Amino acid sequence: MRLPLLLQIGILLAAGHAAVAAPAPERVDIAGANGKLSALLYKPDGDGPFPAVIALHGCGGLAGKSGPIKRRYADWAEQLLKSGHAVLLPDSYGSRDLGPQCHAKTPRVLARRERLADILAARHWLAQQPWTARQRIGLIGWDNGASALLWAVRPQTAPGKGEPDFRSAVAFYPDCRTSSRLGWSARAPTLVLIGSSDDISSPSACRSMVDGAQGRSALARMVVYPGAYHEFDHIGVTPHLTSANDPSVPEQGHLGFDPAARSDAEKRVMHWLGR
Template identity: 45%
Template sequence: MTFAGQGLMLHGELFRPDGPGRFPAVIALHGCAGLYGRHGDLAPRHADWAKRLVAEGHVVLFPDSFGSRGAGPQCKVQDRITRPAKERRDDAFAAKAYLQDREDVDPGAVSLLGWSNGGSAVLYTVGQKRPVQDGGPDFAKAIAFYPGCRLPLAHGDWHARIPLLILIGAADDWTPAKPCEELATQAQAVGEPVSIVVYPDAYHDFDHPNLTVHETADLAFTADGSGSAHTGTNPAARADAIRRVPAFLAN
């Protein structure tokens, strides 16, 4: 399916429960590997979460921020044409406007979720105090899986205007937990609705349905600058996230 973006038509994947609605909705932002797997099908993590969120009664929209701009996976690309703070943020707002115009979606219950690069886009999308400019209700809630928090923290002007949940692994050596903990602490100190869960011994992609922990090399950005980081499923963290995400969205 396609919908209007900022100066382009965005491609995406839409999933919905049976029945007429109106349903709450989730906009799901893929990571730097992109929306699809190597064989062109929806990546396993995305397919798994889509099934779970639809079962909880949500419409789920995955914008394809890379493919819509003719780009492939970006994990090993330093000069990215699709940035979390600009193009991906624009895509999130465009997806919100599209969903809020649908008859089967509750316009006041559109939330935002993202992983890694998409999690960083979540931070930039909700981390601004200016009102939403599209005339529709703001995002209801937001969830960021293992986002990159270093730059928002360093800029010193990040503020969460809606409830935000950050889920990240203590052992993450791609997008480390410490800057996210500091970002959450600063937000909480001024009364902003940010919560964080740091999972012991969990790496990047801990919520993947079946990914053996391994080391990936030649990455464009990592915590120590080496270009190498670990990624893979952590069963305990995954199980907690599966429980925690729908509960957060529902409350």
């Protein structure tokens, strides 16, 4: 029996990613505003200087059940590493002895406060490394991490004199509702990627946010993938309705892998962060 085309693409894509083992990351400690910030670092071989990307985990946290990093983030770090980027993944929850925060009624780590502070600390640390190309530090984030990214690129959070700024940023399915209401704009080119069927984040709020930033913002673009759900880039996850019993995923809504959206997103991410 012939498999549907999208399913064939998904199987080939997943097999291609699984065939190459992700390199082991190095654990580093960063001085943060509220104590030590732990992070994982993937760095190309050699002395550099290398372009660098700060990668921001979602509400489920950075660590997986069987290791220090979930396969999704290791997968993306591997792709960025292949393109010559160093990748730094701050652990905003583990550094504070917290588990997943997807179902937290009163979050102890807010995108606009603690996570923003973590991003700034990570950028400062990267700028001090001799192997970093200081003018080529980018950002990438997923859901809650992407929401924090939106705060980090606002004009109000521009770095002080002598500190390098972000070169570009990519936000996967952020919650744009607050940023849209506050009249968001960006000082660094920012790309928002989201599925049209994302019922966890809000595609319409992201569209309003990006459209509202036109004319008073650095380059801001949005790509909406038809029929794609939350976590459309998460290889191997069959689309499904989330469970209230799993604290590592959003409490209500659909998520799952979309091979066509993931394939397109890979090309766009590499182009955007390489600009």
